[in-house]
Amino acid sequence: MTPRAGMLIAAGALVAGTVTVLPASPAGAGEPAPRPLPRLAWADCPTKPYPRLQCATLKVPLDHDAPAGRTITLALTRVPHTAKTFQGPLFVNPGGPGGSGRGMAGYVASALPPEVAAQYDVIGFDPRGVGRSEPALDCLPGHFAPVRPDSVPRGSRAERAGVNRAREFAEACGEKYADVLPYIDTVSTARDLDLVRDALGAPKLTYLGYSYGTYLGAVYARLHPDRVRRMALDSVVHPHAVWYESNIAQNHAFDTRHKAFLAWVARHDSAYRLGTDPAAVEAAWYRMRDAVRAAPAGGKVGPGELEDTFLPGGYYNGYWPALAKAFSAYAVDADPKPLTEAYERYGEPEAATDNGYSVYTSVQCRDAGWPRDWSVWRRDAWKTHAKAPFSTWNNTWYNAPCAFWPVESLTPPDVRNDRIPPALVLQATDDAATPYEGAVALHRLLRGSSLVVEEGGGNHGVTLAGNDCADRYLAAYLATGEVPRGGGGGEADAVCAALPDPEPEPVAPAGPKPPEKNGAASRVGPVGAVLHGLLGHAR
Secondary structure: OOOOOOOOOOHHHOOOOEEEOOOOOOOOOOOOOOOOOOOOOOEEOOOOOOOOOEEEEEEEEOOOOOOOOOEEEEEEEEEOOOOOOOOOEEEEEOOOOOOOOOOHHHHHHHHOOHHHHOOOEEEEEEOOOOOOOEOOOOOOOOOOOOOOOOOOOOOHHHHHHHHHHHHHHHHHHHHHOOOOHHHOOHHHHHHHHHHHHHHOOOOOEEEEEEEHHHHHHHHHHHHOHHHEEEEEEEEEOOOOOOOHHHHHHHHHHHHHHHHHHHHHHHHOHHHHOOOOOHHHHHHHHHHHHHHHHHOOEOOOEOHHHHHHHHOHHHHOHHHHHHHHHHHHHHHHHOOOHHHHHHHHHHHOOOOOHHHHHHHHHHHHHHHOOOOOOHHHHHHHHHHHHHHOOOOHHHHHHHHHHHHHOOOOOOOOOOOOEOOOOOOEEEEEOOOOOOOHHHHHHHHHHEOOOEEEEEEOOOOOOOOOOOOHHHHHHHHHHHHHOOOOOOOOOOOOOEEEEOOOOOOOOOOOOOOOOOOOOOOHHHHHOHHHHHHHHHOOOOO
């Protein structure tokens, strides 16, 4: 479930040469030797936060099984190494599917310890179909324009309207991209990754992937185990639940995380004035949902938009104070303006939303089988909603185009692997987007891997977000390839304590802003917010 597309580099930043890479066919008797692969042509494309950023593009086959056929273009970024010791390329991916990765190179290069980042060419990329890669998919512009129908269908007519809306999106994708959709999938993206590696002239790659990027990395490692140097996988997709089952698991986990947010609001009743009983605060939130159904806040925040607004809080607790402030203003003061502003900040569709969602559905619907009988979706959604009402139906409609997808689904690859060097797997125990069980499952499938656990953490994305303990393990791994072994108890090889929850903001201005505290607590804010913006959880 991807509520927003991530931050993008400014549109004018990409000015670079284009190189075509065609994978060489194996040379056999009477066949010419494979032609040498060209190298990428990098050009400076600095941004204010990342002045050393470079950009390039690469043409690759649309269909990797027909390398002489049509090509597509991938948009790439790089922060080049500066140290005498060069460890090759470090590919970074923020997840999705559908997330732009071009902004990740600059962030990762700046967030890692300088002595580690200096040893790598940090490589970001927009996967096929995404962002500045071409073609960039946009199946049905305005699909998320407010106010959408209530995500929870009240009667058969409302449900039929939702089904028709999902079908229309799938049909629009099929009509617009019939020649492209069969090749928008994780395996094809992994094969693209290998061509980028080859164009860089690197015999092996190092990889850091978040969220869906963990699955992409695991698929790449399965396809090309001999080309993996190091692989760090943060916030892990369950390898046995791609994708229908993983979305059902998300529904339960996001409801639990939403309840954690409401309990935090109750603990800070002096700031938010919604009561000290979490159950009473939850009841107030659902009363707010009923109210915006009857009269959308600001004319554009109905029930679905309300869920979109609060969903990022399930990914990152740094958003809790602002969300609670908007909640309090609406529920206590009858002031809809802060809620509307919160929607504009966290939930409103932006320029990249339609593209991100088009690629999300294209990849997930193609990657694996989905029920084609709507009655299965209805049964599972109502069963889950009974226990987890926060976002079950919202997420059901988000994925519902897969029930009508115009391209046949593939069989997901088995990502078990005993041929790669030790991988580093990192996971928070209370992550809602990728529940903990997925990390344990992948850890067991990757022989020799090491599992670092953020105990009690609920944010999606453990490293480079302010947790010094987790960052030390990542930095040591990228620097030396060493992983912790057996010191965490149970499945974990190492355990890091979660960062503390944020402190509330005052509902009304109360004089000058106090100075920021030192230490880990203050780092929940800006450091985590930048990462989570790049991972696509809010602007």
